[in-house]
Amino acid sequence: MPQPSLIPPEAVFSVGEYLDLVNGLLQPVKITVQGEVTQVQERGSAVYFTLSDSKEKATLNAMIWRDKLWKSGVELRVGEQYACIGAGNVYKPIGRLSFMADTLTPVGEGALQQAFEKLKKQLEQEGYFAPQRKRALPAFIEDIVVLSSAQGDAIRDFRTHVGQFGQKIRFVDVRVEGINAVDSIVQAMNWVAARPERPQVLVLTRGGGSLESLQAFNSREVAEAIFRCPIPVISAVGHERDITIADLVADLRASTPTDAGKILSRDWSQAEERVKQVQQAITWRLESVLKQMQEQLQTWPQRWTQRFASVYQHQLSRVQMAQSLGKSVHLRFVQRVEQKVSLAEQWERRWLEKHRDSNLQLEAYGTSLFQRFGQNLSRLQQRLSAKQQYFDAVSPERRLAQGYVWMRDESGKVIRSVQNVDLGEVFQITLQDGVISSKVDSIEKRK
Amino acid sequence: MSQTTQSDTKKTTEPTSFAEAMTELESLNQWFQQDDLDLELGLEKLQRSRELISYCQKRLAAVETEFLELKQG
Numbered sequence: 001m002p003q004p005s006l007i008p009p010e011a012v013f014s015v016g017e018y019l020d021l022v023n024g025l026l027q028p029v030k031i032t033v034q035g036e037v038t039q040v041q042e043r044g045s046a047v048y049f050t051l052s053d054s055k056e057k058a059t060l061n062a063m064i065w066r067d068k069l070w071k072s073g074v075e076l077r078v079g080e081q082y083a084c085i086g087a088g089n090v091y092k093p094i095g096r097l098s099f100m101a102d103t104l105t106p107v108g109e110g111a112l113q114q115a116f117e118k119l120k121k122q123l124e125q126e127g128y129f130a131p132q133r134k135r136a137l138p139a140f141i142e143d144i145v146v147l148s149s150a151q152g153d154a155i156r157d158f159r160t161h162v163g164q165f166g167q168k169i170r171f172v173d174v175r176v177e178g179i180n181a182v183d184s185i186v187q188a189m190n191w192v193a194a195r196p197e198r199p200q201v202l203v204l205t206r207g208g209g210s211l212e213s214l215q216a217f218n219s220r221e222v223a224e225a226i227f228r229c230p231i232p233v234i235s236a237v238g239h240e241r242d243i244t245i246a247d248l249v250a251d252l253r254a255s256t257p258t259d260a261g262k263i264l265s266r267d268w269s270q271a272e273e274r275v276k277q278v279q280q281a282i283t284w285r286l287e288s289v290l291k292q293m294q295e296q297l298q299t300w301p302q303r304w305t306q307r308f309a310s311v312y313q314h315q316l317s318r319v320q321m322a323q324s325l326g327k328s329v330h331l332r333f334v335q336r337v338e339q340k341v342s343l344a345e346q347w348e349r350r351w352l353e354k355h356r357d358s359n360l361q362l363e364a365y366g367t368s369l370f371q372r373f374g375q376n377l378s379r380l381q382q383r384l385s386a387k388q389q390y391f392d393a394v395s396p397e398r399r400l401a402q403g404y405v406w407m408r409d410e411s412g413k414v415i416r417s418v419q420n421v422d423l424g425e426v427f428q429i430t431l432q433d434g435v436i437s438s439k440v441d442s443i444e445k446r447k
Numbered sequence: 448m449s450q451t452t453q454s455d456t457k458k459t460t461e462p463t464s465f466a467e468a469m470t471e472l473e474s475l476n477q478w479f480q481q482d483d484l485d486l487e488l489g490l491e492k493l494q495r496s497r498e499l500i501s502y503c504q505k506r507l508a509a510v511e512t513e514f515l516e517l518k519q520g
Contacts, residue, residue, distance in 0.1 A: 140466040150516070159514065166509040171516045191519050268507075271469070275503045278476045282496050285479045286489060293486070 019092045026088035032179050033060065033099060034083045034107060040076050042066070049076055051084065051099070062086075062099040071220045073119030074104045081107035085179045103182070105215055112211045116218050119245060123220070128227055134251045135232040138200050140267045144169045145192050145199040145231075147185065149176045154205045154257035158236070161261025165268035170199060176206035181216035189225040201232050201264070204246060205257045208239035217244035226250055236260035397432075406430040418443050462499065465506045472499045 013021065035051035038059070042048075047069055051060045062084060069076065076082070086101035106115050123129065144162070148155040150173040162169065172192065175184035185204065192202060204226070206217070216222055217237045226233050226249045235250035236257050247253040254260035400406075407415040408428045415421055421440050429436040462468035475496050479489065 138466060140464070140469060142464065142466075145517075162512065164510045164512045166506065167512050169512060169514045171514065172519065173516065188519065192517075271465070271503070272507050274469070275472070275500055275507070278472050279496075279500050281476050282479045282493065285484070286493060289484050289486060289489065 015095075016092060019090050019095070022090055026090070028087070030085060030087055030102075030179055032083050032085050033062075034081065035060065036081050037076055037078055040078055047076065051082070060099050061096060062101055064101040064104060068102060069104060072104045072115075073122060073220055074106060074115050075118065076104070080111060083107050103219075105212075109211055112215070112218075116211070116245070119218065119220060119223075120248065123223055123245065123249065128223060129248045137232055137234075137252060137263075140271065141200045141264055142167050143197075143199040144201055144203060144264060145172065146170070146203045146205065147172050147174045147188050147192075148203075148205045148257070149173065152176060152207055154207045154236070157207075157257040158203065158205055158261045161258045161265065163261070163265035163268060165265060165271075167264070167268075176216065177209070177213050182219050182221045185216060186221050186225045189229055193228075193230050199231060201234060202229060203234045203236060203254075203260050203264075204250070205234075205236040205254075205260055206238070207257065208242060214238055214242060214244055217246040219245070222246055223249045234260050234263065400430070400432040418445050462502055465503060468499050468502050468506075472496060472503065475499070 033051060035053050037049050038052040039050040040047065045066050046063055047066055048061070048063050051062050052058070064072075064084075064086075074082070083105045084099065084101040085103045085105075086099055088097055089100050090097050106112055127133065144167060146155065146158060146169060148158070148171070150171075154176075155171065159169070172188045174188045175181045189202070189204075192199070204217075206214075211218075214237060217235070223245050226235070226246060232251040233249075234252045234254050235244070235246040236254035236259060237244045237246055238256075240255040243253070252263070254263055406429070408430070409415055409420065410426055410428075413420075415427060421427065421443065423440050423443060425440045427438060427440065429438055462471065475492055478492060479496075
C-alpha cells in the first residue's frame with residue numbers, strides 16, 4: 001500500500017485500488033463516534049444501524065457484529081444516544097462508507113446504568129459471581145502484580161498502604177479509561193497469566209470516577225479476563241460506593257486502592273505479634289508441664305519415706321513380738337530397706353542419663369529436683385542408720401553376749417516371773433551359744 | 448506415632464516461605480496445647496519451633512518492599 005504522500009500526482013488508480021487505499025487509511029484509526037441511533041436492522045450475523053446528528057443534519061451508516069454487540073451488553077434502541085468505538089470502511093461493491101463498530105456504550109448515566117444492570121444480570125446467570133468459584137487469598141502474600149495507570153493516584157495509594165514487609169511488587173502500566181482501556185487491561189492480564197513467574201495475587205485498581213469513566217471495568221471483556229485468570233484477583237476500582245462488574249467477578253473486592261493495600265499488609269502487620277504469642281504459648285505450656293512433673297516428683301521421696309516407715313514399723317512389731325527369731329529377721333529387714341534405697345538410686349541415675357542430652361531448662365529443673373530427691377534419700381538413709389544402731393543396742397543377741405539368758409517353759413513360753421514356774425518343773429535356758437535343760441529346785445520370791 | 452514421623456521429616460527442612468513457616472509453627476503450637484503432652488517429643492518439637500521462630504523473625508526484619516515495573520514484551 002503506497003503512502004499517500006509518496007503517490008505522484010500523475011498516478012492513476014482503478015476504483016478498487018483507490019477504495020483499498022482509502023480503507024487502508026481508515027481502518028487502523030480507532031475512533032469514538034457519538035450519535036443517536038435512528039434505524040436498526042439485523043441481518044444474519046450483523047446488525048446494521050444508522051447514527052444521526054440532528055444538529056448538523058449528518059448521518060452515518062454503521063455496522064456491528066452480533067457477538068460484539070452481545071459482548072458490549074448493550075441493547076440498541078432507536079432514539080437513544082450511543083458512543084461507538086470502531087473505524088470507517090468503504091464497502092467496495094456499492095461504494096458506501098460504513099462505520100464498523102467494535103463496542104457500543106450508551107451515553108448518559110441512566111443509559112449506562114441500564115447497560116450495567118443488563119450485563120450484571122447476564123453474568124450472574126452465567127455463574128461469573130458464584131461464591132463457590134471465588135478463590136481464597138493465601139496468607140502472607142509475598143508476590144503481587146498490580147495493574148493500574150502509572151499516572152493515576154491509585155498506584156500511589158496502594159503502595160503507601162501495602163507497607164514495607166519485604167514483599168515483591170510487580171507493576172504493569174495499563175490504560176484504565178478511554179477507548180483503549182478494555183484492550184489494554186485484557187492484554188496485560190493475559191500477559192501476566194502467561195509469564196513463567198507466577199505471582200500469588202493480581203490487583204486490578206484505579207481511582208474513583210463517573211460511571212462512564214469506569215466503563216472498562218463494567219465490560220464483559222474485562223469480566224471474562226478476570227474469570228479466566230489463573231491466579232486470584234483483587235479488584236479495587238473507584239470509591240467505596242462504586243461497585244463494578246470487575247468487583248463482582250473478582251475473587252475479592254477491595255473498596256479502594258488504599259483498602260487493597262491494607263488487605264495485603266494485614267497478615268504482615270500482625271505477624272511479629274503472632275510469632276511472639278506462639279513463642280510465649282509454647283514456653284508457658286512447657287513450663288506448666290515441667291512444673292506439674294516437678295510437683296509429682298517431689299511427692300515421690302515422701303511416698304518412699306512413708307513406705308519405708310510403714311515397712312519398718314511392720315518389721316519392728318514383728319521383731320518385738322517374736323524376739324526369739326532375732327538376728328535373721330532383723331538382717332533380712334535391713335537388706336530389704338537397702339535394696340529399696342539402691343533401686344531408687346539406680347532409677348535416679350537412669351533418669352539423669354536419659355535426659356543428659358536435652359539442652360533444655362528441663363535438665364536444670366530435673367537436676368535440681370533430683371538433688372532434692374537425693375537429699376531426701378540421704379536423710380532417709382540417716383534415719384535408717386539410727387534405727388539400725390537402736391536395733392543393735394536392743395537386739396537379743398547382744399544381750400545374750402553380755403551374759404543375759406532366756407528361760408522358756410516346756411511349751412516354749414518365756415518365763416518372766418517366779419510365779420510362772422512350779423517346783424520340779426523342767427525349763428530351757430538359752431545362752432549365747434546353746435541351750436541348757438534344767439529343773440526348778442527351789443523358788444524364792446524377791447521381797 | 449505419625450506426629451513423631453512428621454517431626455522427624457521436617458526437622459532439618461528450611462521453610463520455603465514465611466506462610467509455610469507460620470503454618471507449621473501454628474500447628475506445633477496446637478500440638479503443645481494438647482492435654483497429655485509427651486515431654487520427650489515436646490523437646491524435639493521445641494527445637495523445631497525455635498528454628499521456625501528464628502526464621503520468621505529474620506524474615507520480618509527484612510522490611511524493604513521491592514517495587515518493579517514490568518514492560519510487556
